[in-house]
Amino acid sequence: MKSKPNFTKKDFIVTLACALFLLANLAAIGTSGRRRAKEAVCLSNLQNWANIFQAFINDNNGFFMQGWYELNGQSWYAALRPYYGESESEQDIRADIKCCPEAAKPTDKEPSDLEGSTFEAWGGPDSWAFMDGKRHDYGSYGTNTHIYNHPGIGDDWQPAFWRRPDVAGADNIPMFLDSTFPTGYGYWTNEPPLYPGAEYWSGANGTGLGVYCIPRHYGAINGLFLDFSARKIGLKELWLLKWSRTYDLTQARANEPDWTIGTGWMVPLKDYDYD
Numbered sequence: 001m002k003s004k005p006n007f008t009k010k011d012f013i014v015t016l017a018c019a020l021f022l023l024a025n026l027a028a029i030g031t032s033g034r035r036r037a038k039e040a041v042c043l044s045n046l047q048n049w050a051n052i053f054q055a056f057i058n059d060n061n062g063f064f065m066q067g068w069y070e071l072n073g074q075s076w077y078a079a080l081r082p083y084y085g086e087s088e089s090e091q092d093i094r095a096d097i098k099c100c101p102e103a104a105k106p107t108d109k110e111p112s113d114l115e116g117s118t119f120e121a122w123g124g125p126d127s128w129a130f131m132d133g134k135r136h137d138y139g140s141y142g143t144n145t146h147i148y149n150h151p152g153i154g155d156d157w158q159p160a161f162w163r164r165p166d167v168a169g170a171d172n173i174p175m176f177l178d179s180t181f182p183t184g185y186g187y188w189t190n191e192p193p194l195y196p197g198a199e200y201w202s203g204a205n206g207t208g209l210g211v212y213c214i215p216r217h218y219g220a221i222n223g224l225f226l227d228f229s230a231r232k233i234g235l236k237e238l239w240l241l242k243w244s245r246t247y248d249l250t251q252a253r254a255n256e257p258d259w260t261i262g263t264g265w266m267v268p269l270k271d272y273d274y275d
Helices: 009-057 235-240 251-252
Strands: 067-069 073-074 140-142 174-178 220-223 231-234
Touching: 009 140, 009 174, 009 220, 009 231, 174 251, 231 235
Parallel strands: none
Antiparallel strands: 067 073, 140 174, 174 220, 220 231
């Protein structure tokens, strides 16, 4: 009769290591599953915003709100407030649709700070009221500023604004996206940000796309387009979207950005077809 083999200390260590390895992988799978679920909720939020924007446009002769100009004007969240059900007496916003679940809470900020980050909302109780908003406003989506029906103050960038959604190529014109700021600009000359969310406000030759260039959904963000469709957008794809009427897609395709800028964090992300 053969004797029963002994379970040695070495066997125990190996078994424990295997168990820990499996648990780590199960935890990773669980985290991945939760993030995918949040991504789906984010896309659902954007589809709700499609209906809200459409309701506003239908009530305003087919035009968007005025948006920012000369530190006056009206933000999307102020203009749309009657359409998403928030009363004037409420002291908080509808975080269930104003925030991507991956960035649902603002952090403590200085009163003059409205900037968010990849996994944090912009705004909050201590932030200044932006574009006719309220001090308590916060969220983690932002408009493409060039969708607005800008009132016209004699500047040379008036031709850039879309003003209304019934235009050609609407399925490639971003309207409302994951963002670290309530609104932003996109220019084909923008350089990639030094790191995710490195700069939230800049001119034509800076990193204006930095407000959207955040790896909130596995190297991508979610966005709503001018045809009211919502989809995932790879971060290297941002430069291939038609941000304004004057955005030069031919130049954008011929001059692929240098993804090694800064920490080079964008290098391993999914590539897109630049000519």
